[in-house]
Amino acid sequence: MQQHKHQHHYQQKQQQYQINNISKITVILLSRVFATFVLLVTILINISCVQCTDEDTTSNLEAKVGSYVVFNCQIDFPYEYDIPYAVYWSKDDKQIFSKYFGTISVSERYAGRLSLVENHEDYGKASLNLTAIRESDQGWYHCQINFPNRTPSFRNNGTWHHLTVEGGSLIKIPPINMTLMEGQTAIFHCFMKHPEISTVTWLKDNDPIRENADLWRRAKIDPDGSLSIDPTMMSDLGEYECQVQNDQTAEVQTAKAFLNIQYRAKVIYSSPEVYLPYGQPAMLDCHYRANPPLKNMHWEKDGLLFDSYNVPGVYKKNNGSLYFTKVDESFSGAYTCTPYNELGTDGPSPVINVVVQRPPVFTTLPKGMYIHKLGDDAQLSCDAIDRDDHRRPVIVWIKEDNTPLPEGRYKLEGGNLTITNITESDRGIYQCSATNDAATITAKTELIIENVAPRPPYNLSANSTETEISIAWQPGQIRPNLEYTVMYRLSEAPEWRIARVGSKLQATIKNLRPGREYEFMVLSQDPSGDGMFSRMFRHATKPKVNDYIEPELFQAPAMSTTMPTESTISPTFPSFNFGPPQNLTVKARSRGFILLWEPPNNGLDQLRLYSIKTWLEPEHKLFAHDNTYDTHFLLANLMDGGTYTVQVFSISQDNEEIGSNIVTIEVPNTRRKKAVLIGSAVSIIFLITAFSVGLYIKRICIKKVKSNGEKI
Known part of the structure; x- marks a missing residue:
């Protein structure tokens, strides 16, 4: 009996010892799990902080009392696709503005002063405009974006702004x-x-x-x-x-x-009588003002509803006016119009008496053209009558280019226009118009002056440098559309060069030899043909200095003495210096980095294309070589975490290349962040699973020990 008790006591102690060992093992396991969990949470917090620093931007803004300020807030859409979103703005942790499914809510203190900035290229879709700023508006403003149809509903959207209100001394x-x-x-x-x-x-x-x-x-x-x-x-x-x-x-x-x-919509003006032209399109207007805008226009004719939808050939335009495609006698009558907006109407207009009248008709048309010599008298014929009562309508002559008729040299007799002692300025297109109460009809003719060549330029003068000669002259006569061409050559050269200078009375010829004499002649031209050359004029460039490098003679193809017919002329002889692309910049985009630059300042006519070279640093190894004809280029497929230098080269027709400034691109390491996040998530899941398995094993072991003790 005593031995049995002793054995039972020994088994109880052994069972207690096993339970204690299991407890110690479980505590050690849980402590290690907890330590690992704390480490992972710390890593996630640090990563989150880094991302917050990247995503949440903070800006300091300043504004004066009574002015306005715009709080910029970009929306980071998932995968860059627009989806439904809600906007929340708070000031010092108190919500002041929200927009949710089209419903806008504004704090009473900011009523009438807050509004979203929409469709502005410089601001995000959630940007907020605050007007009529007060001193109490100073503080911290926070923008938060919510995506209600997405899980999780919040991304790393969020922008902080601190507003400092200044100048409120008055x-x-x-x-x-x-x-x-x-x-x-x-x-x-x-x-x-x-x-x-x-x-x-x-x-x-x-x-x-x-x-x-x-x-x-x-x-x-x-x-x-x-x-x-x-x-x-x-x-x-x-x-x-x-x-x-x-x-x-x-x-x-x-x-x-x-x-x-x-x-309420109201009529502000109504003409008591309106004439419409028979057989022609016409418009019947109702002059009104409305705020809010017009919603409907109600027309009546002779006291009855005039519904344009039920009258063939009549349409009601968006502003309420009636448009008649072809007027006939049935459209005459007494009309009234009544405008309506959201607030109603202020009443109908006074009666508008519409009279259908036939437009005038020409009895004498001017010829298609009149040709005269300088100093002649020109008579342009035109006459018209009304179709109804054979009265003469009002006949007016004008010049199509809106220049006035020659003062003191023209007269009107009936409908005929006579111009005496015609000059070069009288050439052009003339229009005869006949007007009655219903309509205006027009007819055109052209007065042509027989070709008279322009007189040659005279009084040529010049001044020079080592490689340039600036030449000026006086016009032989003042005429419209007069242009000039300069011909020049070395005194001993057989071939002439030309420089077209348009309507200017001077030109600068460049890329000349120093200390040499050149010959010049100036030709005047107008649309009627070439004129005469000026007298030959000679002038020399200045001698070269010691460090002067003599340029090549005329850095352009030789031209024959036959006068070309081109009308586009440069006022100076072209310079052939070739320059690099200007102001190269880089901007980050979702698909890569976009390069922007400006064309060269010099030698644009020799530019063939642009060459973009990308080097991987610090090895300075050529990573990519691309060509383009545009002034922008998208760099894609750059390696995460890499550093690159980029330069754009101008390539000339002769394959000469000149480089722009160099820009550096730092590509962020997004893959590493994603890998850390995924690894952290997997580790947490593994630890939770291990913790659950440990608890389950402990429970089984305890039950097994207790069951063995009961059996004993």
Whole structure:
């Protein structure tokens, strides 16, 4: 019996010892799991902090009281595809603005002063515009983007801005934008900090309101600087500016706000009688004003509804006007129009009596062209009558280029135009128009002056440098569309060179030999043909200095003495210096890096293409070599974490190449970050699984030990 008790006591101690060993092993295992978990959490926090530093940007902004500021907020869409999103803006951890599925909510304190910046290339889709800034607006602003249809709903979107409000030494509370109904009272606050030593002035659309008698009669400026308008009228719509000046220091501070006056659609003008041309298209307008915009226009004819949809050949345009494709007698009558907007209508227009009248008809048409010599008298014939009562309509002659008829040298007899002692300036196209109450008809003719060659230039003069000669001359006569061509050569050279200079009275010939004499002649031309050459003129370049390197004679192909017919002329002889691409810059994009540059300043006519060379650093190994005809190029497939230098070369027709400035590209190592994140996630899952398995093994071992003890 005693031996049995002793054996039972020994088994209990052995069971307790096994349980203690299992507990110790479990504690050690859990402690190691916990330490590993803490290490992984620390790594994830550091990675998150790095990403926050990359994604969340912080900017410091400054603005004056009464001005505005834009808080920029870019949206980082998943995989760069636009999906539904919500925008939340907070100031000092208190929400002030939100937009969720088209519904916008603005804090009462910022009502009328906050709005999203839409479709602006310099700002993101969630950017916020704050106007009428107050001193209390200073602080931290945070933008947060939420994607409600995505899990997780938040990405690394988020932008911080700190706003510092300065210059609020005169205005305490600036005015804000407001929208009112016509007839309501408008109150613009412009509280002065020191009203006892300040003077306030109010302007509307940059003009003092005191100069607007109608507005000044309804306006009142309070001692604190505020402006009230009672009652408001639709003409009060516009921008208002408060100017506060310190009488002691002459310091001035301004603040602006916009007043939007809404009113029912109203007719502002109605013509008592309108004439429409028979057989021609015509328009019947209703002159109205509406804010909000027009929604519908109601027309009546002779007291009955006139529905354009039920009348063939009549259409109602977006502005409410009636368009008749072909007027006939049935369209005459008494019309009224009634405009409507969201607020309703102010009533119909007065009666518009529409009279259908036949347009005039020409009885005598001018010829297609009249040809005369200088000094002749030219008579251009034209006459017309009304179709209805054979009255003569109003006949007017004009010149198509809008130049006036020659003063003192023309007269009108009936519908005929006579021009006496015609000159070169009288050539051109003339238009005869006949007008009655219904329509205007026109006919055109051309007055041609028989070709008279322009007189040669005279009084040639010049000055020179070592390689250039600037030549000037006086025109032989003043005529429109007169152009000049300079011909020149070395005195002993057999071939002439040409330089076309357009309408200028001077030209500079470059790339000449120093200390040599050149011959010049100037030819005048106009559209009617070539004129005569000027007298030959000689002038020499200055002798070369010691360090001068003599250029090649005429760095261009030789040209024959036959005059070319090209009309495009450069005012100076071209320079053939070849230059590199200018201002090479690089910008990061989602698909790579885009290179931007400007064309060379010199030798653009010799440019064949651009060559882009990319080197991998620090080995300076050529990584890529590309060609393009554009001034931009996308670099793709660069290795993560690599450093590259890029240079763009201008390639000439002769395969000469000149390089631009060099830019450096640092490619971020995105693969390493992704690998660390994936490895961390896998490690956490593994640790959780190991922890669960450890607990499960412990429970089995304890149950097994207890069951063995019970059996014993």
